[in-house]
Amino acid sequence: MVLHNSLPETSERPEEMPGIGIGQGIAIGPVIRMPDPLPEPAETASVLAVDAEGVRAAEAMTWVAADLLARGEKAGGAAREVLEAQSMMAEDPTVSEDVSVRLQRGVTAERAVFEAFAGFREMLTDLGGYMAERAADLDDVSLRVIARLSGLPAPGVPDPDYPFILVAQDLAPADTALLNLDKVLGLITRDGGPTSHTAILAREKSIVAIVGTPDAARLRDGDEVIVDAANGVVVRKPTTAQKGEAQARIAARAALAQAPIGPGRLKDGTPMPLLANLGSADGAAKAAALGAEGVGLFRTEFLFLDSALAPTIVEQQEQYERMLHAFPGKKVVVRALDAGADKPLAFLNDTHEENPALGLRGLRALRASEDILREQLTALANADAATDADVWVMAPMVATVEETEYFVALSRELGLKTAGVMVEVPSAALLAHHILQHADFASIGTNDLTQYTMAADRMLGSVAALQDPWHPAVLRLVAEVGTAGRALGKPVGVCGEAAADPLLAVVLVGLGATSLSMSAAALAEVRTTLANFTLEQARRLAELALAAADAASARRAVAAQAAEYLT
CATH class of the missing domain: 1.10.274.10 (PtsI, HPr-binding domain)
Known part of the structure; x- marks a missing residue:
């Protein structure tokens, strides 16, 4: 892609603006701001009836x-x-x-x-x-x-005749979905969190993006910036050296995208399956083309959201079969409906709760409306019988051993042979040895596990600094699950966004992960990075991360040792 580099070098010092990086990409170019929203309509009397x-x-x-x-x-x-x-x-x-x-x-x-x-x-x-x-x-x-x-055009994305970095307060889904990727090199928003629709669509389209950047309001048209999603920072007025480093990283990532696709492996040949996180069957073909060895997280919420009534068994089965047909003979891990007070559904639970993140959500909500869960598992079992995929099912937001026993028993009663749980709350991680005596596998959702461990709402930019899966407190919980999995011979996957961070992926393997699942766009870089390290080296890197006092120290220690292994 041709970059717009006509802006002159200035004597101003670079300014760094922190935000929440989406993915691992980097981009450089001139800023163009989204037009301001339409003004508030005046409260005047109408001349019409x-x-x-x-x-x-x-x-x-x-x-x-x-x-x-x-x-x-x-x-x-x-x-x-x-x-x-x-x-x-x-x-x-x-x-x-x-x-x-x-x-x-x-x-x-x-x-x-x-x-x-x-x-x-x-x-x-x-x-x-x-x-x-x-x-x-x-x-x-x-x-x-x-x-x-x-009679006015709706505010939309500017369309200059050169590539640019788009800056907006936030970006509407209608605009994000149709961005011209030949022009938009990167995206910066002032608002939004890691699970906003801007972030979701940026991941899917492999757009270099940083959201939740309070200082973005100070950026002006024509400012040259580096958007460094991997490090969660926007650099305004970068130096020549910083621009050179950014260009080198852009070229390296482009080369990675062209690397041969094969199964995930460590340097010593240890297999490490790399799977895709998907929200619908529509992304299955692209994920398979990018080398996904199956699906580590199929989110079923899109079948239910915005519906007044739960979809029927037949309607659900049709959608599940679409997904499963795309991965014949491969593992597809389906998460049961993860909804509740924070994603209210009229037919499940739309009761207002003061703190919905700690309320009736996930498996708790499904148990309160067991007919919904039974219908979903029945539809999935029917789809499993009609296809050649290897179907695994898991329960969201499991906190106790009793919940594990309940879900596994019900899944088997309804015809599903492989049933496990998501580890998203600290209690499940600390009880992993007991939980895995009943569950066939565990899958660690690092997004929620980080939120609950650090008491930092994953939606809030104001506590974004605490939403870091590199934190040793989070990694210690991951290690508990990995240790239990090894002792009991049970698979332990990671399906949170942490798996898409190439160096952290190596650490997760060292902590006991037996598979990694991520957005399809991250597969190539993670695959290449894993191939540089042996299992023993991954375990050593994990020990360094666990010994650190905070996330930044863990990241620095691992990066320094990894660099030595690569020399």
Whole structure:
């Protein structure tokens, strides 16, 4: 890719702006900022009758819903699911009814739409967690409807005639899904967390991105920046030396992408299967083409979210079979529905909770509505019988041995031969020896394990510094699971984002991981890195990480020793 390097070198000193890096990429180029949002519609009386304004509002909301659906069809993959969800927001009956009520005051359709969506946004923000992350999606729908009413183009991504780094407060799914990757070298947002839709789609499209960057508001059009996702930092006004180093890393990553694809192995030949994390069957073909040796985490939530009723056994089975057909003879690990108070579903649990991350979610919510769990496991067992994939199923948010026994017994009753648990809370890690006496395997979800170990909400940029899976406290819990797995001869996978960090992946292997699962875009770099180290070296690196006092020290110690092994 040709970089835009026409900006002159300045005497200003480089400025580093921390954020949350998405993936391991790096990019360099000039900044272009997203245009400011449309101004808030004035609260003025309409010159039209209430019914006429109602017709205008309904037409605009219908048009936006159809436009978002069309964009989703064009984008495909996870983007399609995100945009379909946004389309449903545009025609949500609750919002439409609120618009109608507000129009009775005699205001314009623009004002009524603004107020109705703002009220809905406040409700999502108050729920916190996953639902708060959807507030940006709602803002985008509101702006699109108001733009349609005003006869203006909806705010969108600039399109200059050269490659650039896009800077925005946040990026709407409709914009992220259709970014021109020949032009957009990287993405910086002020808002958003590691599980925002911006982050999800950036991972899927392999966009170099840093989200949750408070200082991004100071960046101006034309500023030259380095977007270093691997280190979670934006460098404004980089020096010639910094730019040279960035270019070398860009070239090295491009070479990795062209490396031959083969099974994951350590330097001494120890096999280390590299699997893909997927949210739908749409990404299966791409993951297989990038060398995924199976699926380490199939998230089933997209089959359930935004549905008033649970999908039927037949509907679920059809979607599971699509996924399984893409991996004949290979392992596909399916996570049972991970929903609850932070992702409320009307048919499962939509009760408001003060602290949803510690509430009725995951397996707890499924046990409270066991018919939903039974139907899902039945659909999965039927799909397993109809395909050649090696199906494994696991329960989310397991905290006790009793929960493990319950899930494994139910899975076997319904015809699934391999049943395990996710280790996402410290209690499960500390009880791993007991849990693995009942479960066929464990899969460590490092995102939530880090959140609960460090008491730092993974959605919040304000505590992003604590959301670091390199922290020895987190790694000690991983080691507990690895040790139990080795003692009992049970597989231990890692399916959190930590597995996509190439050097941390080596440490995880040293801690006892027997497989690693990640976004498909990370497979090539992790595969190449693992091939540079023996199992004994990986275990030594793991010991160094465990002996450190904090995440930064662990990362430095491992990097220094790894460099010695490579010389």
